[in-house]
Every structure is written in structure tokens, then in C-alpha cells.
Amino acid sequence: MSRIGVFVCHCGENISRTVDVEQVAKAAGEIPGVAYSCDYKYMCSDPGQTLLKKAVAEHKLDGVLVAACSPRMHEKTFRKAAEAAGLNPYLCEMANIREHCSWVHEDRGMATAKAKDIVKLMVERVRKGKSLAPITVPVTKRALVIGGGIAGIQAALDIADAGHKVVLVERDPSIGGHMAQLSETFPTLDCSQCIMTPKMVDVANHPNITLFTYSEIEKVEGYIGNFQVTVKHKARSVDEKKCTGCGVCMTKCPKKKIPNEFDQGHGMRPAIYVPFPQAVPNTPVIDRENCTMFQSGKCGVCAKVCGPGAVDYEQKDTFTVEDVGAIVVATGFKLYTIDRKPEGSPIQGYGEFGYGTIPDIIDGMTFERLASASGPTGGKILRPSDGKEPKQVVFIQCVGSRAREKGISYCSKVCCMYTAKHTMLYHHKVHDGQAYVFFMDARTPGKGYDEFWRRAVEEEEAVYIRGMVSRMYQRGDKIVVMGSDIQVGTQVEIEADLVVLATAVQPQDGADLLAQKLGISYDKYNFYSEAHAKLKPVECATAGIYLAGACQGPKDIPDTVSQASAAAAKVMTLFAKDQLERDPVVAKVNEKYCVGCFACKKVCAYGAIEEKEIRDRQGNLVKKVAYVNPGVCGGCGTCQATCPSKSIELDGYTDEQIMAMIEAL
Amino acid sequence: MNAKASKTHVTCIEPAYYEAITEAIRKEAVQILKDETVVGVVGYLPGRRKGTASPALVTTAEEAGKLIFSPACVNNLSVYLTKAKKGVLKKGKVGIVAKGCDMRALAGLITESQLQREELFIIGVVCPGVYGFGAERTGTLTEANIARKCRECSVHLPDGADVAAGTHTELADLTPEEAEEMARIEAMPQAERWAFWKEHFSRCIRCMACRQVCPFCYCEQCLCDKNRPQAVESSPRPAGNMAWHLVRAMHLAGRCGGCAECERVCPMDIPLNLLNRRMAKELKELYDFEAGLNPVEKGPLNQYKEDDDQSFIK
Amino acid sequence: MTPGKKRLSYSYYPGCSLHASGREYDISTRALFKALNVGLKEVPDWFCCGATPAHNVDELLSLSLCAKNLSLAEEVEGDLAVACAACFSRLKTTQHHLKEDDTKRKQVEVAIDGPAAINKPVKHILEILAREFGLARLEESVKKPLLGLKVASYYGCLLTRPPEVPELDDCEDPSIMEDLLRALGAEPVKWSHRMECCGANFTLSRPGVVLKLSNAILESARIAGADCIMVACPLCHGNLDIRQKEIKEAYGAPDSTLFGNIFGSELRGGSAPDQRDVPIFYVTQLAALAMGVASESLGFESVITDPKPLLRDKQLL
Amino acid sequence: MHAETKQHDFEPKIVAFVCTWCTYAGADLAGTSRMQYPSNVRVLKFPCTGRIDPVFILRAFQKGADGVLVSGCHPGDCHYMAGNFHARRRFAAFRALLSFVGVDLNRLQFSWVSAAEGGKWVDVVTELTERVRTMGPMPEFKELEHEEQWSTFAGASADKVLNSPELKEAYDSIG
């Protein structure tokens, strides 16, 4: 038999005006299990709290109910007071007779009756409640950043500058990402590489950063504060420790005509290469697919010319396990390839545009490379088919973006601005050329953005045609662009020398697979989902994993950098304490009765539920049951409602508590 | 009764067809036991009384040679593979004779991590139908004595079995009594529906036969056996009975493959499968989900779409 | 173990054109289905689907016309096969609207005095051939492959648009006709105007428009090196076939206005355009030919642009 | 401003199962804004609608609720990301089941009420309370609670046996 104390607060007159608090206290005293009840003017005041503490001691109370305002207001206050009196704070509850009663009802009789009922319900809740101890989780103060684009670089630098160790993993041979490919950046037209490469060098030189390029995430285990991440280091065929980065191997490599991915396939590179001259690390890799040595076993020139003997054809993929406490995911984006319908994707292709079959239809990133001083044309705008300078260039916006009929409904956010930038760069370089832009509307919400766009239209003479393009085809050496101008209300055809498509921003290939390894959720396009669209835009639902950059949704550079720094700040907050303390309202499994159907695991949004093997003393597998990682559990209780046998139970909201409350109705 | 008798009885299937299935099952079962592919085979043996058969767990080739298949082989044998009824067969791969409707349960159990496909050797039966409960159990299976679920069978081909016994594939076109009954109940005024079910549930004696034959009632602790807290009264009174059957229907929603065993075994003739079919229909309409067609990752109530119907929510 | 594949069988809505100007389409469809041993049973007492005019004048009328035809079709067993792209579009559009809009459905059901068969599956001949009968089976059944025949497959406006109605293929970049042609042994050409409008039912009211649009299509096919054009619509067939002579007269001169309002075009002029005759085939004519159906029963006599010289040239006659 | 407190013949018992983050907070807002609504509702707080088991609703009806409200965060606003999405499916199914066995769904209301929607909370509660008030007490589950198998009646007291009208008539005729 429990000994519960009920304290009914007048809240000045806020409650007592409509609720007969004395009666409520009296009725409470008659509820089975209540050992003491009283009413008091201000329970939250110091004397009120003292009253509570004294009563706990005097009447040997084992649970406390304060009938007062909303628990959202003072639950913490009273739980602290109860704790000070020697009770477990979770055995202190509040009955909300102010917001839910005295303030919303006028009839004194009805309000008093309701207040009594509320108290009765809550007494049952306290009676069936359990002592709970806060959950503590140790924190490994080392972070993993996945992706070495501007987002990953920024996050890694911020965390490292705060004094924590960081592991930065990049899939490609060099960090830098897409930003390193850009020519100039809007809205200031400063050179992308000029602002990017110093940051790349900072990463390489930072004592707190361990950089793994040409590496991928193989497996992720553990939970917030305690992840074990297996990193796969792909065989570079060049020993990073020995290589001095002299570059002789690259100049001597006999196979030089391999389309360079960094230049969107428009420049050439040898089989042993660094993607671009400012690459970090400046250590080449051998592209085994295209290397004569690997394909036929004959060549070996690079090994012969390498002074330090760094070239190693026998190198294998290696794996390391990194212990980290937090993970920042910054895997970035790719541009939508529109010539075909991607396998298994909800997105349709744009076969009618002839992309992929007509060489002079290129995407925005290719145009960036053409306009870049370090690009394949040395910064001259020359079209791919015949190297001529295009005099009429058509830019088409929203290719794939905002195209519901093609399966993508979102806006790619950066295209309006970079297309405007492209028209300017083009106009600066080809003075007698004409740029046309097909667009739906120009979206320019950013500092200095609209001014920039207006400059493209008003000063740089780009012709903006509001409308979409239906079809393009080659006619002679021209590309016929058939479209509409909805402002004039006519169909338009332009014979263009070059067409630039502002194709949609999409998550990187394999984003879904990485999400599955990390146990984070992603939307139908494979963009990673934040925990809350407004208030937790950086956190993943899975505790300890944070998002930065375009992997979460299309973003421009300033937004990406902001989010990366925000993610870094979140990591630092986590690392500020040695132990992570969590509310003990988490689910627990009754292993005796769990039959391992794992319905709970299927509905858990946090990935908190694991499969656990139960073995007998001989080590034979008896059964598999669910196990809740208390460090990860969010405490929603969806698992319990789903479990048919109720073998999983949410502390603080047990079936026994709820049933008793319903019984008391 | 009489109205039924005056109907022409379409002969659904010749007895010789069942004999052919029997032969095929025996051959396969003997073989897999002989070559030790499996540790045992769950099949059917004839009962003492004419027109009856019992489930059997055979472990020797000799016993396997006596297995049968007939219209009396009504049981869904997958129940013998679930945890709650475990321990009767040794660990290892098990052979099982399964009709199309039973295979839906197997698929569901695989979905729910209760079975592994590689631990099963499924002898699928191209089932032309079985006897209805309480129907005439002798002679040919006809429209008069075929089970209600078989009248609207859509899964008589055991897709996904290791081997299939039987070749006959054409089913007679019978009136879908179950669907018609469901439509009849749905068309009733609300109070009449309540009266209909109240009468049925009040008769329930809580013998738990429905639960015990159900392949999906494999919980080690049934919610309805729990007493702290007691979510459902365990005493056989109308109130607890109603709660029990509603809870069960809810727990089976999205999982039940429609073998109708619960309804068949009910000694009080409560049309339990109607509840399960109603839920299946709802989930099909709302989420385009049909249980047990294949092992899947998640059932309809273990997943969601952001644009799920919410017209009922204010 | 697997049950033997049932013989495919369809109910059939030919539509007015196929009983008049597009008779070749009808007879070749019947001949082809017979050759493939696919059942085809004409819906008794069918009438006009309302085509393009009705829905521009009276929506309820246009929906009711199709709904009534659909309920007539419901009486005949098998999915409803439709050859005419316009009829197909109207029937599917009607089903689409009535499924989406309960109020409309009720109005229509009052008008036709019965339930609207909104769930009767309506299939275009193309999807029956390529999907239901199947390309593989079709390829197996070919007796006389159309080797060396370069065909421009012309979809026109209605077959695939809007995507949610016909649900036939990718609406702007379909491939079903090309796939079919390959199965028949012919060579589909890549060309630019396969999705453009031929002018359709402006054929009487504004022939000038039709001439302009159809010319663009024919010219584009010639540029792509096509020997002929394959269509799946009697209206397209009419415009492209019957008007070839007129088009030559109107656009024979090199300075064509083919490309409309061109910004700063430097391409005008040049050599005189190619003036080859381009025979227009119905998909069923070519398919039936490949199946070895006698050419006499495919209606090649009744078209204006004579295809026989081409077929003889390719040794297909 | 002060509306006259009406006396009603029937005060329905309304039980509300709400999530703590949105609807409970919304109800708090209604309080701080001093909005008025019928006092019939009794609120049970859950962390999330995802925690709400259909059994609770059943139990509430069995224990005498005349109307039940289940309310949580709007889709996409769930504090736990997806609890309300799971709840939405679960309750869609449960409604179908209740309706099939003859429960009037007018007594069971689902709603999304956010922490900012104090007004909506008032509307939802008022509407449900008044609707149920016009419907009268919910007889089904309550009656069931007092019914027994016949042989049990034969034990407790003879008058309980008279559950069927004919039987009652027969016994009444005895005088």
C-alpha cells in the first residue's frame, strides 16, 4: 500500500477562484493509497516547497502529487523539491488543475468535480510509477566527418579548432568537392579556388585532423558518444608516406588521354593522377581500370621513375576502426544526369532534350569548368563538339527541378543564381555573344542576390524568356531549341550553338546506402532527414549524428558553411561533458517474453532497437530478442503500442500506469 | 439448409486428384527424409473417422510414406513451426506440406523473423479446396461442402514452394459467401452490427482455440493472459470476450493471411475470419497491402507514408 | 506447374474513323490479331466517342458519350482494345475524370442511365502488342522481318499525353513504337518531330496550319533518313498521307517557314529541301506485314501516298 | 462575456488521449488564454500519439467513456519524428474495426492540435462534447460490462437471467 501525498495549490486565486481546493484536498485524502493531503496558497513558493519536503518526512510519503499548474510549468521545480526530500524525482507528478481546469471552466461545481477527477487519475499514475535513475553514457571526444567538400572541411576545421580530434573521410582522391570545381562564385564573382584551397591546406596541416582520402565508410556500430566506424581505405597504389608529390609519375605516364572527372570529362588526365593541381593530399592514385600495368601487366613506368619508390602495384584495400563520439555527415550532392531514367529511381529522364547525344548540350558544372581559368579550355568558352566559340547560348533552368511530371518537385535553390552568373561570365568572355535563359521565375532570396540577378538582366544583356523548353534537336551544327514564351504567349525556337542545362541538385550516389549504415532516415529523393524541420535542422533523428550541406537538401555555399559550423557547434556541445545524461523515459524489453518479431525495431525512428541473442549455458542460441539501447532511445513509446505482447515497455508511461488511470476514470 | 440442398452441386474436383497429390507428397517427403535434407516433415495423416485427417510430424521415411492429402486436410500446418508451439521438432531444416493459404502464413512468419526460408522445405499443394467445418465429410468435394474461404481462393498455386504437388489449376467459379457476408454486415445499421457481433462474442467460451491454431499468435505471453495490468478481462464474460476478439483482430491486422483456421476451430461457430478479412480489406484499400503474398520488410502497420490518408483526422 | 497461358482476347472499339477514312487501320488490326491468334470482339452498337469536338463544347456530353461506350464494352468479355489514338485518349480521359470526381460520375450515370464502367481496362493496340502479347513473342511470331526498312515512328499528341491519363509510356520520350519496330525487324530512325502535332482536326477548318505542321514532320523524317512514317492514329495518318502533295506545293521552295519565329536564325536558305514521298503506315499494317499477312488484305490500295514502290524496293511485297 | 452556465440533462464523459508536446501544450495555451470549453473532458497525457494503444481506447469505452478524443502533433511536427505517422495508420485500422463491430465512430475523434492551437483544442473538445451530448450516453460497452453468460445469471440472481425480451416477457407474465 502506497503512501502518497497530495498537495493542492490555490495559485493565489488562479485555481481557488473556480475550484474548491479544500474539497479537492479532502477528496484526495479519501483516495486509496493517499496518506496525506492538504491545500496551500502557493505551492511553488519557498514555503510551499518546504511544506512538501516536511510532509514527505513526517508522513513517510513514497510518492507526491502536486495539483497545481501545468507540469510544463513547474514539474522540474517540484521534482527537485521531492528529490531534496529523499524521493525519486520520477515519483513526483503534477495534476494540471489550472490550465486544464480552473482557467477554462466557469462553473465552480463542474470545475471542482473535474479537478477531483484529475487528481484521482494522477494519484493512480504516481501509485503505479517506478523510481527511475537518469541514464549516463560516456562520450568519446573524437568526431568523424564524412565528406571533404566545403561542408565537411568547415565542420572538421571548427571541431578541430575547438581542440577535439577529427577524422575526415573523403571518397575521392582529394578533398575539395564541388566547390573546387567552380569558376567564380555568386554574388561576388570571386574565384572559388582562391577561397577554397587555403581551407584545404588548413585541413591537411591541422594537428587535430586525421585525413583519409580515397576512403569510404564500411560499417557503423554503436550509438551517440560511442560509435565504432569501420573505414575502408581503397588501394591508392601509391604509398602516401613515401610520396613527395613531385608529380614525375604523372608526366611520364604513357597513358594520358583519360577524360578527367574533375573537368566533367572534358579535360584529359594520365592513369596515375591527382584530380587537379591543388589537390589535398597531393598524392596521386592509380586509376586501375585505365592503367596499362593493371590491365595487361606491362608498363610499370611510374614505378621506375618514382624516386622515393612510392608506387606500389600490390597495395590492397585496408580497413581501420575509428572510435568516435559524434558523426557529421557532409556527403554533398551530384547533378542530375538527365539523358536516361536512373535505374530504380522515381525520376524520369529528359530524353526529349537530346542530352548525351548532342555534344553541345552541357550541364552547369561543365560550363563552370569551361569558364574556369584552370579548366580544359583555360577559361575560354569553347563548345565541346568543334571547339568553336558559341555565339548564341541558351541556358535552361529548372531541368529536373520543380518538375513534378518528371518526379522531382523540389527547387534546387542554386540554379537561378548560378545561371545568372553563367550569363555574366559568358558575356564577359564573348562580347558579341547572346545568352538566352528559359526560366519559370527567378528566385533570389539571399544577401545581394537579387541585385546580382538584375545586373545579369539589365547590364549584361541576358535575354530571359519566361517559359519552358519542350524539345531540342540537332540541325546542321546548330541546336534547335523549341520552347514557349508564356509572357508573349507564343512558341519560340532558338538556334543555339551551345545549350547549358541547370540540372537538378540530387544527393550523391549511394546516399541511401550510407544512410542505412548510419541508421539515419532519408526522404524519397535520398536527401537526409533532419530531426525537426524548424528546430533541429542540423541533428539527425539518430542521436549523435549531424548533417551539414547539400546532403540534407540543395544549398548554396554560405548556407552550407553555416550549417557545417552549426553541426560542429552541436558536436562541441556534446563533447563539453564527459558523460551524457539522458532522461530515463526510455523503453525496456522483457526478454523472457519477447519473441523477436522485431515489430518494435521496424517502427523505431531512432534505430534504438537491436537484435540480441539469448544463449543457454552451453552457448546454444535460444532465441533472438529486441534490445533497446538507452543511449539512443527517444522515448516516444511507439514500440510499446506496436508490440503485441507488450514485451517492451516505456518507463514513465507503463501500461500499468495508463490502465490504472483509465480504470480511475 | 434446405435452400442450399436444392442448389445444383457443382462437382469441384475428382477424388483421384487428391490421390495424385498424396502420391507426390509421399514421394517428396520420403526423399527429403532419406537424403537428410530435413529432420522432419509436417504433413497430414488420416484420422480414425471417415473424412478426417490430422496434422502429423513425421521423422522417418516409413511414416512419410503414409502421409495424405484430401479435402479433410484443413489445418494450417505452419502453426507447428512457430515459437509458441515449438519444441516438437528437432532443430534443423523442416519440411512442411502447405496449401496456398498456409504459405501466406509462412511468408508472414518469415517477415516477422519467426522463420528462415532456408530452414524450410516447402512441399506446396496445388490445392483445389478443402471441406468446410461441419459440412459433409465424405465423398467428393462439392459446392455444398467446400470451405467458405476456398470459395474465393486466389492463392491456390503455391508460388515460392520448393516443390509443388498437384497440377490441377482451374477452380470452379463459386459465389464468394465470405465477401457477401461481409458486405451484408457492413450494410447493416450500426446498432444491428453491434447486436450481430455481441451475440456471437457473448457465446465465446474463451477456449483459446482461435489463438492456439493461429500461426501469428506466437506470443509467449498473450496480452490477454496478462494481469498486471489486465488489459483484457480473462474471464469468459461478454465484455471481456468483445475486448479479446477486438484486440486479436487488431493484432492480426496486416499480418493475417486468411487461412481462416480461427473460424474453423471455433466450437461456438463465431465467424472470426470476417473480422480479419475486414481488416485486410481496409489495409488493402488504404495502403494497398496484402499480407503474406511474399515475405516483406515491414507490415502495413509497421510503416507509414507521409501522405497516408488522414481524412478521419480533424 | 505453371498454368498454360490463356489465349488473349479483347473487346474492340474501332471508332468512327476506322470505319471510314481509316478503314485500313481497322482491317489491318483485325488481320494482325487473327494472325497472332488474339481474340477481338467488336463492341456491339458502339457509337462515336465525341472525339476532339465534343469536349470543347459540352463536357458532360463528351464524358457521357465515352461512358456509355464503356458500359457497352463492359458487356463484352476482355479488356477493351482501341486503335485510334483519339478514341483511346477520350475513353481514358473519361475514366480518369470520373474516377477523380464523384459528382461528375453521378451526373454522367444519370445521363447514361446506368453505372459508368470506370474500371474497364482500356488498352491501346500498341500496349497490347508490346506488353500483353509481348515483344519476345512478337519477335518469335515474325515470318517476314521488315529488314532494311527505316521507319520514323510518329506518336503525335495524344498517345502519351497527359502522362496520368494514357499511362502508356514516358510522355515526352517514349520508346514503345521503336521497341515494336525493332521486334518486327525494322530500323527505327532517330528524329526530332515524333511528338509534335500534325494539326489534327484543323484539317478542315484551318488547312494552312495543318500544312505547316505536317510539313515540319515530314521534312524532319526525311532529314533523319526515314523511308516511311509509322502512325497509330487515323487523324495523323490522314494529315500526313493525304496532304503530301499540297504540302509540296506550299512548301516546295527552299525558304520554308518550318521553324517559325526564330531568333537571329542564320540557317535560312540553303539547298532545296528533299521532296521524297514518305509513305505513312499504320502500326498494324507493318506488324501484319511482318507476320506474313497477305498485303492485299492490308488496305495499301486505298492510301494516297503509295507505299508499294517502297515495299517492293525493300522486297517486302 | 460570461455565458450562462447551462444545465444539461446529460453530462457525457469524454476522455482525451493526447501527446505531451503538441496537444497537451495546446490545451495549456487554451488555459493561459482563458478560453472556455465544456468541463467534461479528462486528459491523459502520453509522450506521443505513437504510444497510444487501441486497447486504451477500448478500455476507456469499457470504463464508461461516452466519447474519446485522440490528439497529437500535426504530420511532420512529431517530436519523435514519426510517432504520429504510425499512430495515424494504427487508428485508421482501428476505426475500421470498431465501425465493423457496430461502434458509432461519432464517439471517437482524432485530431491534430499543435502547441499553438489553443483555439483548435477548444473547438475540438467542444464539438465532440456537444455531439456526444446529443447522442446520449454510450450504451454498448457499458451494457456489455454488466452482461453475463446465462449460466452465470443462474448463479448471481434470477432477474439477471432475463436478458432476452421473450424470456423477460415469459417471466413477467407469471405475475
Add this chain to the structure above:
Amino acid sequence: MPQIITEQNLRNLIDLLVKEAKLVVGPKLSGSVVLYEPLAAGSDLTLDALPRRSSKELFFPICEDILSYKRENGAMKVTDVDRSKFPETVLIGAPPCDAGSPAILDAVMSWDYNDEFYLERRRKSTIVGIACTKGDDACFCRAVGLAPDAEGGSDLFLTPLKDGSYACKAVTDKGQALVAAHQNLFADGAGTEPVPFVDQAVEKLDLVKIKKWLEEHFEDPLWEKIADICVGCGACAFICPACHCFDINDEGSTDDGVRRKHWDACGFAKFTNHASGHNPRDVQNKRYRNRIMHKFKYYDDKFGKTLCTGCGRCIRACPVGIDIAEILETINGKED
């Protein structure tokens, strides 16, 4: 002096008894099944089929309240059920396999503890048994020592005659009293020939031999063989006229509730589950063995009776076709 009663008078008798404020219970069509239920009139009586549940529930209800409790002002108030309100009851139309069950159960109900709930109902009841002319291939009453015309347990026994009337025999004083009170409905005479009985597939068993075998074979491979397929439901026990296990449950809250007694079955996995979690009958065949042992050995040991009337209900109802008659035949045929 032999007497007969016409079918119409039998129904009239029911009408009269109802008027006398007696609870008259007999086979009645309830929905699609025939059950023993209170009859409102003679026309309700259905003698076409054996009711699905046995008549034991008349004395041993599926579920009954024992007491109710409520905490008031800190003290627990307990209210007992008033057994004096149990009505006078007449059971009409029970075949020997049902009518005979109280004769078996009385022993256990009044053994070391008098089950007053059961006994009070027994005292207030009169049983009108009827010879059984139906029967099917599941029936085996002859094999357990009863017969379609066994009078044991009946106060008044009816035998169907070929002309549709019934020969009556008052077996006990209660039966005699019933006839005496309604003498005008009965006529003197032997009547026509009785309706013949149906042959039974399992005619005779040596119950002594079976008991002996059971004594010696607590452990035997037979148990696994016959009962591994048992799925552990309670259908057989619940519809059995002789099974009498029950469970007691408090329902409601800890402060306000009812203590209820209701049927239980040894087939349930939780039947012998100890609070410790240990279960002495840990697998299903041990539970099924208990069912056989209890019926054919333990009960006989204690009370000298077989706990089975051969009604065949469990055979018909078993979801997996376990056939108790077949098992008994098997044991009966054992050499050792």
C-alpha cells in the same frame, strides 16, 4: 407403472414449469449452434442435435462471481454472493452423456471441500434425461460404460418412441415429484416401440486394463506420438461434460473489483505455471497426458469413477483431430 408423454405435452410441461418461475434449461438453437439455454417456452426445445457445450454449465457456469470487494475509507469491504437466490432449475432433454455428468462430478465437488456454488445448484435442480437416438462416429458412450439409454444422473428419464411420444421413467424422488405435480400431462401405458439406437464405432473398452496401462506408463513414447500435435487450446476441456477445472481471478482494480471463478483447461500452457516461472508440465504432450490420466486413472483412484461420458464432443471439436476414442483403443490394444 410405465407412463408416456407426447411431444406436445413435453413442450407444455416446459411452458408450465416456466410459469412456475422455474429456470428451465434445455437444448435450444442459438444463432447457428444448439446450446443448453434457458427456454422461454416449450417451442424453444430442440432435440435434433447434441448441444455444442455440455450441460455441466448449469451447475458449474463458465464464469461466476464469488465475491465483490471495495475499499471504503481505508477498509476493504467484501460482499459474498447470495446463493439463496439461485433459482429452482429443471434441465430437460439431456442425453445420458450429459445427464450422467453430475453423477460423476458430485464426488469431487463434495470431497475435501464442499463447493457450495455447485452443490446449491445441484440441490435446486431436476434433470430430465432422454435416451439418445442420434449419435455419430465420434460417440463412444458404450465404451466408457454408459449407453444411449443409461439413466444414471437423470431424475426423470424419457425414451423416444416410434410414434413421436416418449416413454417416461421416474428414476429418483425428484423425478417422481415432477411427474406427480404435472400428472395430467402424462398417460399410463408402455407406448409403441422405442426408436432404435445408433451403432457406435468404439463399442467396448477394458477400462481396468487401460487404467493399469496408464499406471505403468507415465513415461511412454505414446504421449509424444499422440499429443505433439496438440496446440494447447481448451476446446476439449470446456465443452467436456466432466472436466471441471477452474481458475479464480480478481477483475477490476486493487480497490474495487470482483473475484470470479471461471473454466480453466489443463491444455493451457499456463495451467500449471508456477509463480517462480517453473512449469512441471513444460511441453504439450505432458499436458495432454494429464488429461487422459485424470479421466481414466486419477479420478478413478480417488472416486472410483471414470471422468468421461463418451459424448465425443472433444473429438468433434479438436482443432487438430486428436481422437480420444482412438487413443483409448490404442491403449486397450496394447500387449504390455
